[in-house]
Amino acid sequence: MLDARLGALRGTAPPIPHNARTLAALTANPSCDRRSLLDAAGIDKDALAAHLDLPRPLRKSQLALDYGIAFERKVTAQAGAPLVPLLRKALGLTLPEVSYEDVNSVGSDDDKSSPQLRHARTRSLILSAAHRRSDPRTLLDHPVLRLTVAGHQVYLEPDVIAFQLDGVFHVVEIKSFPVIHGQPDPVKATAALTQAAAYVLALRELLAGDGLPPDRVSDTVILVNPRNFTRHPTATPFSAHKQIKNLSRHLGRLRRLPGLLDNLPPGTTFDLAPGPDQRPTRPRGELVAALVTVRPHYTPGCRHHCDLSFHCRTEALNQGRTAALGTSVRDDLAGIDTIAKALDLADGRMHPSRDQQDITQALRHAQRIHADLHTDTA
Numbered sequence: 001m002l003d004a005r006l007g008a009l010r011g012t013a014p015p016i017p018h019n020a021r022t023l024a025a026l027t028a029n030p031s032c033d034r035r036s037l038l039d040a041a042g043i044d045k046d047a048l049a050a051h052l053d054l055p056r057p058l059r060k061s062q063l064a065l066d067y068g069i070a071f072e073r074k075v076t077a078q079a080g081a082p083l084v085p086l087l088r089k090a091l092g093l094t095l096p097e098v099s100y101e102d103v104n105s106v107g108s109d110d111d112k113s114s115p116q117l118r119h120a121r122t123r124s125l126i127l128s129a130a131h132r133r134s135d136p137r138t139l140l141d142h143p144v145l146r147l148t149v150a151g152h153q154v155y156l157e158p159d160v161i162a163f164q165l166d167g168v169f170h171v172v173e174i175k176s177f178p179v180i181h182g183q184p185d186p187v188k189a190t191a192a193l194t195q196a197a198a199y200v201l202a203l204r205e206l207l208a209g210d211g212l213p214p215d216r217v218s219d220t221v222i223l224v225n226p227r228n229f230t231r232h233p234t235a236t237p238f239s240a241h242k243q244i245k246n247l248s249r250h251l252g253r254l255r256r257l258p259g260l261l262d263n264l265p266p267g268t269t270f271d272l273a274p275g276p277d278q279r280p281t282r283p284r285g286e287l288v289a290a291l292v293t294v295r296p297h298y299t300p301g302c303r304h305h306c307d308l309s310f311h312c313r314t315e316a317l318n319q320g321r322t323a324a325l326g327t328s329v330r331d332d333l334a335g336i337d338t339i340a341k342a343l344d345l346a347d348g349r350m351h352p353s354r355d356q357q358d359i360t361q362a363l364r365h366a367q368r369i370h371a372d373l374h375t376d377t378a
């Protein structure tokens with residue numbers, strides 16, 4: 001039933017599955033109903049942005065994509081040979097030999113197998129290692145995990161899972177942004193840890209299905225990045241405890257989907273109605289009207305993680321939303337959602353309610369300072 005309702009929102013397009021990146025984006029703006037609903041329905045937000053003729057800042061250049069792929073191949077080449085010494089150091093692995101299994105293709109050398117097959121293989125290898133029914137598979141390259149998101153099973157693909165002999169699994173993420181003198185870019189590192197948090201939760205879900213406790217998966221995630229300005233990899237352990245807690249909490253909130261669907265006007269759809277040449281034929285005005293039916297929660301940070309950021313920013317500015325002025329302004333003016341209302345309170349054109357009295361005083365104080373400064377410089 002829920003699937004059919006979400007399918008009607010998506011229309012004729014195939015669903016875009018959730019991935020660690022989309023799950024990570026949820027933690028960046030968990031209050032946005034628009035994003036929650038579009039992601040749950042598997043709607044291609046980049047295709048919506050393209051049809052609305054919006055800038056698409058999240059699209060990576062082909063050069064950056066190629067560099068990322070080349071770096072990952074370098075790290076996992078020759079059965080993970082370059083990775084093993086890095087992980088030995090980072091995780092304190094003492095094994096002289098480290099076994100390695102590539103789960104990219106199951107039963108075929110060339111093509112990637114289906115996620116279902118790869119997940120079945122991953123599950124069997126992980127449970128064998130966890131119960132020590134076989135030699136521990138110390139490194140699993142491109143395993144496929146499954147996580148329940150809003151009642152749906154989502155397939156996720158970490159880069160590597162490392163298994164330690166003392167019975168703890170670690171998620172390893174290979175990223176192409178550099179670590180310079182031991183320090184990665186903090187914004188990129190936090191985003192990478194939030195993605196890794198999705199894998200940690202999925203791995204815990206797999207183990208829990210076999211009665212194994214969550215502490216069999218470490219909160220410590222290993223990021224493998226280029227060192228300084230070279231292409232040589234370096235592995236750094238980071239605690240993802242905070243990100244795991246946040247993501248787990250936000251995933252719990254996604255169960256509101258039926259409520260969000262109930263609030264939509266009948267017949268709402270984000271279908272782009274592709275024509276015979278696959279170009280969208282949906283009038284743009286109709287698509288914009290459909291977006292208006294789901295409440296956004298725009299913050300300037302949206303531009304880092306959502307394809308619709310330019311649309312929602314324009315909408316927030318047109319509506320005079322305080323959020324368009326930045327997160328700190330929005331938070332400082334909590335409860336006052338439009339710039340017009342803030343000005344009316346400051347100028348005395350609007351009488352503050354009891355819970356607006358403090359902020360009204362602060363606004364009037366700021367206005368007096370502004371007026372004094374203006375007088376001094378006149």
Ligand code: SF4
Pocket residue numbers: 029032033034035296297298299302303306307308309310312
């Ligand atoms: S850009 Fe729009 S849809 Fe995306 S998270 Fe922000 S408010 Fe929500």
